[in-house]
Amino acid sequence: MLFHVRMDVKLPPDMPPERADALKKEEKALAQRLQEQGQWRHLWRIAGQYANVSIFDVAGNEELHALLLSLPLYPYMQIEVMPLCRHPSSVRANDL
Amino acid sequence: MLFHVRMDVKLPPDMPPERADALKKEEKALAQRLQEQGQWRHLWRIAGQYANVSIFDVAGNEELHALLLSLPLYPYMQIEVMPLCRHPSSVRANDL
Amino acid sequence: MLFHVRMDVKLPPDMPPERADALKKEEKALAQRLQEQGQWRHLWRIAGQYANVSIFDVAGNEELHALLLSLPLYPYMQIEVMPLCRHPSSVRANDL
Amino acid sequence: MLFHVRMDVKLPPDMPPERADALKKEEKALAQRLQEQGQWRHLWRIAGQYANVSIFDVAGNEELHALLLSLPLYPYMQIEVMPLCRHPSSVRANDL
Amino acid sequence: MLFHVRMDVKLPPDMPPERADALKKEEKALAQRLQEQGQWRHLWRIAGQYANVSIFDVAGNEELHALLLSLPLYPYMQIEVMPLCRHPSSVRANDL
Amino acid sequence: MLFHVRMDVKLPPDMPPERADALKKEEKALAQRLQEQGQWRHLWRIAGQYANVSIFDVAGNEELHALLLSLPLYPYMQIEVMPLCRHPSSVRANDL
Amino acid sequence: MLFHVRMDVKLPPDMPPERADALKKEEKALAQRLQEQGQWRHLWRIAGQYANVSIFDVAGNEELHALLLSLPLYPYMQIEVMPLCRHPSSVRANDL
Amino acid sequence: MLFHVRMDVKLPPDMPPERADALKKEEKALAQRLQEQGQWRHLWRIAGQYANVSIFDVAGNEELHALLLSLPLYPYMQIEVMPLCRHPSSVRANDL
Amino acid sequence: MLFHVRMDVKLPPDMPPERADALKKEEKALAQRLQEQGQWRHLWRIAGQYANVSIFDVAGNEELHALLLSLPLYPYMQIEVMPLCRHPSSVRANDL
Amino acid sequence: MLFHVRMDVKLPPDMPPERADALKKEEKALAQRLQEQGQWRHLWRIAGQYANVSIFDVAGNEELHALLLSLPLYPYMQIEVMPLCRHPSSVRANDL
Numbered sequence: 001m002l003f004h005v006r007m008d009v010k011l012p013p014d015m016p017p018e019r020a021d022a023l024k025k026e027e028k029a030l031a032q033r034l035q036e037q038g039q040w041r042h043l044w045r046i047a048g049q050y051a052n053v054s055i056f057d058v059a060g061n062e063e064l065h066a067l068l069l070s071l072p073l074y075p076y077m078q079i080e081v082m083p084l085c086r087h088p089s090s091v092r093a094n095d096l
Numbered sequence: 097m098l099f100h101v102r103m104d105v106k107l108p109p110d111m112p113p114e115r116a117d118a119l120k121k122e123e124k125a126l127a128q129r130l131q132e133q134g135q136w137r138h139l140w141r142i143a144g145q146y147a148n149v150s151i152f153d154v155a156g157n158e159e160l161h162a163l164l165l166s167l168p169l170y171p172y173m174q175i176e177v178m179p180l181c182r183h184p185s186s187v188r189a190n191d192l
Numbered sequence: 193m194l195f196h197v198r199m200d201v202k203l204p205p206d207m208p209p210e211r212a213d214a215l216k217k218e219e220k221a222l223a224q225r226l227q228e229q230g231q232w233r234h235l236w237r238i239a240g241q242y243a244n245v246s247i248f249d250v251a252g253n254e255e256l257h258a259l260l261l262s263l264p265l266y267p268y269m270q271i272e273v274m275p276l277c278r279h280p281s282s283v284r285a286n287d288l
Numbered sequence: 289m290l291f292h293v294r295m296d297v298k299l300p301p302d303m304p305p306e307r308a309d310a311l312k313k314e315e316k317a318l319a320q321r322l323q324e325q326g327q328w329r330h331l332w333r334i335a336g337q338y339a340n341v342s343i344f345d346v347a348g349n350e351e352l353h354a355l356l357l358s359l360p361l362y363p364y365m366q367i368e369v370m371p372l373c374r375h376p377s378s379v380r381a382n383d384l
Numbered sequence: 385m386l387f388h389v390r391m392d393v394k395l396p397p398d399m400p401p402e403r404a405d406a407l408k409k410e411e412k413a414l415a416q417r418l419q420e421q422g423q424w425r426h427l428w429r430i431a432g433q434y435a436n437v438s439i440f441d442v443a444g445n446e447e448l449h450a451l452l453l454s455l456p457l458y459p460y461m462q463i464e465v466m467p468l469c470r471h472p473s474s475v476r477a478n479d480l
Numbered sequence: 481m482l483f484h485v486r487m488d489v490k491l492p493p494d495m496p497p498e499r500a501d502a503l504k505k506e507e508k509a510l511a512q513r514l515q516e517q518g519q520w521r522h523l524w525r526i527a528g529q530y531a532n533v534s535i536f537d538v539a540g541n542e543e544l545h546a547l548l549l550s551l552p553l554y555p556y557m558q559i560e561v562m563p564l565c566r567h568p569s570s571v572r573a574n575d576l
Numbered sequence: 577m578l579f580h581v582r583m584d585v586k587l588p589p590d591m592p593p594e595r596a597d598a599l600k601k602e603e604k605a606l607a608q609r610l611q612e613q614g615q616w617r618h619l620w621r622i623a624g625q626y627a628n629v630s631i632f633d634v635a636g637n638e639e640l641h642a643l644l645l646s647l648p649l650y651p652y653m654q655i656e657v658m659p660l661c662r663h664p665s666s667v668r669a670n671d672l
Numbered sequence: 673m674l675f676h677v678r679m680d681v682k683l684p685p686d687m688p689p690e691r692a693d694a695l696k697k698e699e700k701a702l703a704q705r706l707q708e709q710g711q712w713r714h715l716w717r718i719a720g721q722y723a724n725v726s727i728f729d730v731a732g733n734e735e736l737h738a739l740l741l742s743l744p745l746y747p748y749m750q751i752e753v754m755p756l757c758r759h760p761s762s763v764r765a766n767d768l
Numbered sequence: 769m770l771f772h773v774r775m776d777v778k779l780p781p782d783m784p785p786e787r788a789d790a791l792k793k794e795e796k797a798l799a800q801r802l803q804e805q806g807q808w809r810h811l812w813r814i815a816g817q818y819a820n821v822s823i824f825d826v827a828g829n830e831e832l833h834a835l836l837l838s839l840p841l842y843p844y845m846q847i848e849v850m851p852l853c854r855h856p857s858s859v860r861a862n863d864l
Numbered sequence: 865m866l867f868h869v870r871m872d873v874k875l876p877p878d879m880p881p882e883r884a885d886a887l888k889k890e891e892k893a894l895a896q897r898l899q900e901q902g903q904w905r906h907l908w909r910i911a912g913q914y915a916n917v918s919i920f921d922v923a924g925n926e927e928l929h930a931l932l933l934s935l936p937l938y939p940y941m942q943i944e945v946m947p948l949c950r951h952p953s954s955v956r957a958n959d960l
Binding site: 770772795796799800803804810811812813814815816820821823850851852853854855856857858859860863 | 866868891892895896899900906907908909910911912916917919946947948949950951952953954955956959
């Protein structure tokens with residue numbers, strides 16, 4: 001089941017750079033593991049923003065929430081979720 | 097070059113059903129041709145909305161605008177465009 | 193899987209009353225059938241609004257979209273969808 | 289009498305973790321007691337958000353306000369209240 | 385139980401003046417009857433707007449909704465409802 | 481002359497509790513004095529919010545501003561003002 | 577007593593030009609009479625908008641509402657009102 | 673050339689009172705000098721707000737920006753600018 | 769003096785195509801004449817929108833308003849105006 | 865390929881002035897280098913705002929993002945990006 005997720009990251013201006021770097025490194029490692037496992041199907045940067053657009057492929061709402069909650073940057077993100085469906089005009093076998 | 101596009105369709109309530117059906121049929125045919133040609137890379141329905149989220153892969157802003165303008169439902173759509181970039185944490189070879 | 197759905201109904205001011213009445217009657221019949229089948233778990237009126245708050249229990253995004261699309265008043269509704277999860281503090285066995 | 293309440297929690301980034309944990313534990317205990325007593329009828333997590341959607345069943349506005357005010361996380365929540373009514377199409381004996 | 389209600393009236397520009405006058409006259413008659421019965425406790429015009437701020441005193445959400453629904457101008461109004469409580473600093477015996 | 485005023489209070493999270501208590505106590509004393517003098521005609525709590533809806537009866541804009549400015553919590557409030565008029569359908573002798 | 581009023585005019589696209597011209601002519605005549613009488617103290621066009629910013633000098637809310645209501649274009653205007661006070665830094669004898 | 677400017681002032685809650693007082697004193701002195709020179713044509717307080725509405729009379733955009741930038745409270749203000757024109761219905765010789 | 773103007777065009781859905789074409793042709797002719805005369809310095813289409821971003825170079829607010837008002841599509845446009853200044857970091861001799 | 869970018873700068877109120885000055889100086893140097901190289905085609909200050917409107921001429925989304933990310937003030941800016949196209953009515957050879 002696919003979900004469209006937009007994440008905007010806002011680190012507190014007084015977070016020590018080492019702390020920020022450590023968080024980003026952990027975030028990247030987890031994001032890549034979740035991509036390899038197939039749950040995080042797409043991940044794009046929005047030009048000019050510290051924000052991404054992602055497509056998640058999960059069993060349902062519970063799994064989606066658990067994945068998002070597990071992200072190291074979760075406490076510093078504003079997140080918007082939209083459930084997706086197959087589009088009747090789609091020709092992509094995978095996009096469901 | 098990738099662009100994230102959201103299209104919300106709003107047909108006038110007094111449009112004759114045959115006209116609406118004809119427009120939707122033409123829209124579907126073009127959407128499928130553009131997907132097969134690779135310019136319309138992804139197309140999803142947003143659950144509960146007469147709206148879609150799409151990813152376009154085009155040479156640039158001009159081509160994107162020309163494609164959107166050519167859609168039969170264009171006069172009845174509200175469109176939002178966001179330019180996308182490869183995300184530094186992406187592992188998908190294609191998502192650029 | 194649960195979804196929170198808010199529906200605001202806006203009938204065109206020039207719709208003939210018989211047409212409006214027929215649509216509302218069909219809507220009611222379907223809403224009751226879906227409640228009895230268990231997919232439309234809760235349905236409340238928002239005080240002072242021609243709008244409702246509903247909880248749907250469906251297999252996923254596709255089923256939710258299909259149900260909403262099948263509502264006779266769908267073309268006249270503005271719909272907002274939020275995927276829900278079990279709350280860690282909930283004591284209700286059913287609320288998942 | 290039913291009320292729809294959405295609560296978004298925002299803890300100050302510099303709150304000590306022990307303080308946050310203590311508050312959440314007290315919140316959970318009270319939320320469960322209020323559910324068992326019947327005043328907090330439903331409680332769901334919104335996927336991807338540190339937020340919940342709740343249905344309260346109280347004698348009126350005063351009791352609702354007193355309950356919300358008594359929540360340990362109240363000072364850190366943004367709250368939206370909507371009074372609910374029985375929906376004319378509802379078939380649920382309880383949903384009033 | 386008190387509720388704060390704001391009503392903004394928007395008559396369709398093509399409504400025949402006699403129809404508008406008849407509706408307003410019926411609205412006024414009902415508004416005055418509800419005031420005399422005590423359910424519509426206060427009614428003020430907002431300067432420069434075709435809108436009012438009202439305080440209703442009713443047994444609960446159901447009665448409030450039924451009253452609003454019974455207003456002749458209801459189909460042409462946008463309505464916002466806020467449940468009110470006695471304020472701890474109030475000295476007015478009636479304002480509860 | 482009547483004015484509708486909504487005040488939302490937001491104390492800084494790091495204000496010492498004694499300071500907050502002292503401010504609230506002074507606020508209450510002044511609010512009650514102004515009610516007794518008749519300038520603060522109504523004062524209600526909005527359910528679920530640290531906010532009130534008030535009706536002021538003053539000689540004009542200057543007096544209203546001076547009263548609001550004199551409130552001990554003024555620096556921590558977001559305030560919205562709407563000038564009110566007698567409603568042509570009102571039957572309350574006082575509501576002007 | 578001064579009030580800041582912004583008026584945005586929106587004539588229905590299908591209003592016959594003669595009707596629009598007649599309304600505008602009556603509006604202009606009244607606006608000029610009210611300026612000469614002193615109640616409409618300032619009147620400016622906002623560049624690029626069919627909108628004005630005005631300063632009214634009236635005895636109070638009732639007079640302001642009555643004046644606005646008497647404008648021939650009133651049914652086609654969206655109006656925002658802000659009560660003004662003398663600014664403590666003002667040196668203009670008149671601006672109160 | 674006239675410009676409509678709204679300034680909302682928001683001093684940081686932890687600014688020392690002497691610093692705030694000094695800034696306000698300097699602001700007042702400059703505001704009065706600019707009024708006497710004619711560039712700051714009108715200055716009103718918005719009732720209930722730490723905000724003003726002003727009319728500036730300057731040679732153009734550059735002078736307006738330079739004046740606003742020179743205000744001691746500029747770093748703590750949110751500013752909105754609207755270019756004004758003479759209104760075709762105005763009878764005030766000065767209001768251009 | 770430079771102004772940044774965004775124009776969003778919205779033709780009524782029932783405007784006859786010949787009328788729309790005639791208006792667009794007149795609009796284009798005037799836009800090109802104003803560009804050649806130098807008052808309309810830049811004109812770009814926003815990708816995916818029936819909207820443009822323009823830079824005008826005029827003597828002041830009055831000339832700007834007169835130009836916009838003279839556009840054949842003016843009655844069907846929503847317009848936003850922002851006065852521009854030379855940026856202290858600009859190296860373009862013309863951009864003032 | 866052209867992009868319209870609006871940047872609003874918001875420095876934390878407690879940033880030491882030397883730090884702010886150093887950042888602004890570096891920002892200016894880079895902005896001028898990018899203008900001279902042709903990627904930052906236009907740069908204007910918005911009157912009354914610590915904000916600019918810019919036109920970038922880059923190979924695509926990736927280059928735009930990289931340029932914005934390299935700005936010393938990037939962490940303190942809110943940025944909005946709109947892809948631009950040649951307007952069919954433009955007569956400027958360069959504006960594409």
